[in-house]
Amino acid sequence: MSQFSVNILGCGSxxxxxxxxxSSQVIDFRGNLMMVxxxxxxxxxxxxxxxxxxxxxxxxxxxxxGDHFFGLPGLLSTMALHEKSGTVxxxxxxxxLEVLRKTMAIFCPDPGYEIVYDPIKYTDATIIxxxxxxxxxxxxxxxxxxVGFIFREKAKSRHINGEMVRFYNVPTYxxxxxxxxxxxxxxxxxxxxxxxxxxxxxxxxxxxxxxDTAYNPALAEKVRGVSLMFHEATYSDSDENNAAKRGHSTAxxxxxxxxxxxxxxxxxxxxxxxxxxxxxxxxxEAREVFPDTILAKEGLKVELI
Amino acid sequence: MSQFSVNILGCGSxxxxxxxxxSSQVIDFRGNLMMVxxxxxxxxxxxxxxxxxxxxxxxxxxxxxGDHFFGLPGLLSTMALHEKSGTVxxxxxxxxLEVLRKTMAIFCPDPGYEIVYDPIKYTDATIIxxxxxxxxxxxxxxxxxxVGFIFREKAKSRHINGEMVRFYNVPTYxxxxxxxxxxxxxxxxxxxxxxxxxxxxxxxxxxxxxxDTAYNPALAEKVRGVSLMFHEATYSDSDENNAAKRGHSTAxxxxxxxxxxxxxxxxxxxxxxxxxxxxxxxxxEAREVFPDTILAKEGLKVELI
Numbered sequence: 178m179s180q181f182s183v184n185i186l187g188c189g190s191x192x193x194x195x196x197x198x199x200s201s202q203v204i205d206f207r208g209n210l211m212m213v214x215x216x217x218x219x220x221x222x223x224x225x226x227x228x229x230x231x232x233x234x235x236x237x238x239x240x241x242x243g244d245h246f247f248g249l250p251g252l253l254s255t256m257a258l259h260e261k262s263g264t265v266x267x268x269x270x271x272x273x274l275e276v277l278r279k280t281m282a283i284f285c286p287d288p289g290y291e292i293v294y295d296p297i298k299y300t301d302a303t304i305i306x307x308x309x310x311x312x313x314x315x316x317x318x319x320x321x322x323x324v325g326f327i328f329r330e331k332a333k334s335r336h337i338n339g340e341m342v343r344f345y346n347v348p349t350y351x352x353x354x355x356x357x358x359x360x361x362x363x364x365x366x367x368x369x370x371x372x373x374x375x376x377x378x379x380x381x382x383x384x385x386x387x388x389d390t391a392y393n394p395a396l397a398e399k400v401r402g403v404s405l406m407f408h409e410a411t412y413s414d415s416d417e418n419n420a421a422k423r424g425h426s427t428a429x430x431x432x433x434x435x436x437x438x439x440x441x442x443x444x445x446x447x448x449x450x451x452x453x454x455x456x457x458x459x460x461x462e463a464r465e466v467f468p469d470t471i472l473a474k475e476g477l478k479v480e481l482i
Numbered sequence: 483m484s485q486f487s488v489n490i491l492g493c494g495s496x497x498x499x500x501x502x503x504x505s506s507q508v509i510d511f512r513g514n515l516m517m518v519x520x521x522x523x524x525x526x527x528x529x530x531x532x533x534x535x536x537x538x539x540x541x542x543x544x545x546x547x548g549d550h551f552f553g554l555p556g557l558l559s560t561m562a563l564h565e566k567s568g569t570v571x572x573x574x575x576x577x578x579l580e581v582l583r584k585t586m587a588i589f590c591p592d593p594g595y596e597i598v599y600d601p602i603k604y605t606d607a608t609i610i611x612x613x614x615x616x617x618x619x620x621x622x623x624x625x626x627x628x629v630g631f632i633f634r635e636k637a638k639s640r641h642i643n644g645e646m647v648r649f650y651n652v653p654t655y656x657x658x659x660x661x662x663x664x665x666x667x668x669x670x671x672x673x674x675x676x677x678x679x680x681x682x683x684x685x686x687x688x689x690x691x692x693x694d695t696a697y698n699p700a701l702a703e704k705v706r707g708v709s710l711m712f713h714e715a716t717y718s719d720s721d722e723n724n725a726a727k728r729g730h731s732t733a734x735x736x737x738x739x740x741x742x743x744x745x746x747x748x749x750x751x752x753x754x755x756x757x758x759x760x761x762x763x764x765x766x767e768a769r770e771v772f773p774d775t776i777l778a779k780e781g782l783k784v785e786l787i
Contacts, residue, residue, distance in 0.1 A: 192560045193526045217522055217556045221498045243559040243589045247552075251522045254548040255497045276584050283577050284548045 181206050181330060181382050181481040183405065186222035188446035188473035190411050191244045193217060196453040198475055199244035200388060203228050204328055206310060211235040213326055213386050219248035220255050226476060230256045235305070237312070238269035239388060240323035246273060250280045257288035266293040268304060270322060299324060301399065315399050317390035319424040325387040327400060335375035345369055382481040388447050391421060392430035397437035404481050406440040407473070409447035410459050428459035432466035446473035486511050486635060486687050486786040488710065491527035493751035493778035495716050496549045498522060501758040503780055504549035505693060507712070508533050509633055511615060516540040518631055518691050524553035525560050531781060535561045540610070542617070543574035544693060545628035551578060555585045562593035571598040573609060575627060604629060606704065620704050622695035624729040630692040632705060640680035650674055687786040693752050696726060697735035702742035709786050711745040712778070714752035715764050733764035737771035751778035
């Protein structure tokens with residue numbers, strides 16, 4: 178099972194085409210699935226990618242444009258047919274939740290699992306905070322209110338150094354304290370520094386989903402140092418004016434933000450259909466600015482390691 | 483351009499699978515497109531089958547289950563992006579129209595073409611009547627109110643017999659009268675029977691869409707003699723109990739109705755996913771009762787001739 182991965186269900190813009198589904202991704206965080214955006218066709222892609230409905234617990238909707246939302250009633254209804262249990266929380270702007278609630282009341286009044294409707298605001302805020310993870314919204318610059326989502330793994334436990342622990346005869350019940358970074362005091366009062374008994378933890382990973390948005394350098398500060406940044410790249414350099422006008426970005430602008438934010442890696446998506454079959458062009462433009470860039474693609478799974 | 487054809491966009495039941503999309507068909511009547519049901523993925527299939535948005539004028543929704551409806555917001559929004567003009571009329575039960583209206587108000591407030599919301603009733607009625615065609619609703623027997631749709635071409639004009647018309651020197655301005663079946667009176671008062679001056683018209687064709695429904699022999703009278711009958715065949719003989727319980731039919735029951743109604747041809751669809759890859763079994767069962775039966779399939783176009 179993946180520790181932390183991003184699965185691409187759709188990375189086209191607006192209209193579904195033979196090349197791309199509209200926006201949808203699934204974050205697999207230690208076996209718990211969280212969907213970000215839900216364009217039409219997301220449910221079919223989940224099945225094709227063997228992402229289990231039973232493990233889906235949260236759905237985050239960035240904004241109320243159909244290519245990020247219209248897969249939702251179908252997904253929620255299909256999960257009911259598949260005898261999904263437990264809870265799914267939908268995080269979206271209020272107007273979207275309202276129409277979704279009405280749709281479900283007519284088309285799927287008894288889903289058999291609990292749907293929680295959680296209104297989000299067009300602001301920077303932490304909306305989930307567990308022992309292992311936070312999820313934050315971040316204001317984007319689109320034609321309508323739109324937020325990005327940042328998934329940050331919390332600092333992980335230190336690894337026990339088995340050899341040293343045996344050497345100092347540390348009792349088993351102390352292991353959790355060691356993992357949390359505490360020193361160990363021996364029966365004779367000698368203090369053994371934690372650093373002698375443990376190794377550094379694996380680094381905590383983070384993922385920023387930034388779509389849809391015009392280029393906005395002020396974002397860099399908010400996503401500084403994320404391990405992986407997904408940034409929309411609807412257009413190529415040649416359509417930069419169009420991008421600004423429509424509240425979208427070029428591939429190069431996405432790369433500029435990744436560089437300013439010192440992201441670990443950049444993934445481009447939300448491609449305009451005008452580049453179908455020619456998206457390498459977007460990749461080339463971005464890599465001129467930020468070399469560690471990849472293209473999203475339906476079916477792609479990116480492990481954060 | 484097709485005179486009268488039925489195009490299959492989806493013929494699976496409920497959940498989309500790798501094999502089938504949910505229900506949707508497009509009737510092409512002399513270049514005018516009318517959609518029947520609109521499951522998720524219908525817009526993508528229209529494009530794949532090169533059925534032009536610009537020619538779509540009516541959408542008929544049989545009942546308010548998501549696999550017959552959830553493709554609608556996406557289709558209507560995509561048509562707006564494609565600069566669709568003119569009018570599209572949605573014929574559906576009131577509750578569905580209401581939630582659709584709200585959805586469009588949020589996600590696509592300015593489609594650029596006119597959407598007309600036409601509430602239908604759970605009854606037998608003629609809902610469209612033009613010079614060339616009628617469309618009727620017919621009550622079906624499902625778990626929720628559900629209607630079938632019958633498309634009947636009106637009687638066509640008689641064909642002019644060029645040789646005889648020249649022989650009797652019939653003036654050009656009389657041709658429409660001849661096509662309509664009138665006799666011709668010569669200047670000397672001699673009456674030439676229409677049958678000497680014209681050939682019989684091409685037969686008027688008709689199409690009945692019956693999905694979703696339990697087997698209901700009373701339907702036979704209402705669809706007697708249709709050229710092509712689409713009837714749902716969700717289940718095989720072995721699941722007959724399930725069919726009755728769920729308000730669906732077996733393939734054999736569909737064939738029984740086609741035989742009772744003396745349909746020209748039967749097309750089966752709305753297949754349960756349990757037969758994915760094994761639908762020949764449904765075809766075999768139906769053909770034992772009604773030999774002129776075919777299976778629906780995504781991408782199939784059936785010409786009514």
